[in-house]
Amino acid sequence: MGEFSEKNNILIHMHLSETQDEVRFSRERYGLSPVEFLDSIGVLSDRFIGCHGCWLDERDCIILKENKSKLVHIPVSNMKLCVGRVVPHFLFKEKDIPYCFGTDGCASNNHLDLIETMKFASLLAKFFTHNPTILPAKETFEIATKVAARIFFLGNWEIKIGSSPDIVLIDAERPEFVPNFDLYSDIVYASNGYIVDTVICMGRVLMENRYVPGEEEILKEAKKIARQLIER
Missing domain, CATH: 2.30.40.10 (Urease, subunit C, domain 1)
Structure with a gap:
């Protein structure tokens, strides 16, 4: 999969460490976390985008950083499905891992509204970290726009003739x-x-x-x- 992605210059997108059961299964089956397993088979790269990441640990984040991989935070779905943990914002920031926001599907969100998702992401981060200054409005907005554009290789979003x-x-x-x-x-x-x-x-x-x-x-x-x- 990694070789195909590199050869054809396409992105790899998959759910990653969304639930505790997923992480437990991976460790019991392979002796590795989901991130460690994907790294061992050459899937991780700057073209890899993992969704959710609620149960990532520090070792996982170090590996993602080393591979220049990215993440998508999906707060509304995580709360509705009760995955049991909020994404580790402090690790994403500490390891400088780019991430943006997503909505997931209708079955686990109902309201696929990315503007609404920005509010959930910002407030949930504040609640979880006991820090009212984390993810302020401007940073949250830029994550949903500028950072997302970089993650998906959308190029320069200039408004000009010919673009x-x-x-x-x-x-x-x-x-x-x-x-x-x-x-x-x-x-x-x-x-x-x-x-x-x-x-x-x-x-x-x-x-x-x-x-x-x-x-x-x-x-x-x-x-x-x-x-x-x-x-x-």
């Missing part, structure tokens, strides 16, 4: 932004996906003025498929 950036326009006139003393704080702590007015992905407008072309048909088809699944 095809991803852009999200927000409605700063919504009540969430009143009185708007600190935009970073308003976005992270007071907002959710409903503040998004327009979405442009690789130069293509996917939503404009909160309207998604074909939205009615999409919702109709989703309801139909959901009923079919229940009836099985």
Whole structure:
């Protein structure tokens, strides 16, 4: 897998040390933690992105750092599934391991809202570390944007002629932004996906003025498929 990833210059994405049972199984089966096992078979590299990481220890983080691997923190799913532990923020920071935020799937989150996730990540880190200064709003916002772009090798997000950036326009006139003393704080702590007015992905407008072309048909088809699944 590692060789294929390197040869084709593609990323490797997988869940990693999400639960205590996962770590226990790996140690009983292979005598290694999940990170140690992946390292032993050559999977870890700067193209590896591990999700969750709630049960990573210091040795795991050292190995991830040595391989320039990255992580995705998924707080809402972790709480809903009750994985029993918060990601070790202090180790990520100490070992300088890049990480961003994720939502996981509908079955373990329901509301796939990355703006909402920023708030959960910041507050959960403060609660777990007993440190109200950890993951302040601006840093949290940058992790969700700039850091995420670097992790996924999205390149330079410049808005200029000839480029095809991803852009999200927000409605700063919504009540969430009143009185708007600190935009970073308003976005992270007071907002959710409903503040998004327009979405442009690789130069293509996917939503404009909160309207998604074909939205009615999409919702109709989703309801139909959901009923079919229940009836099985």
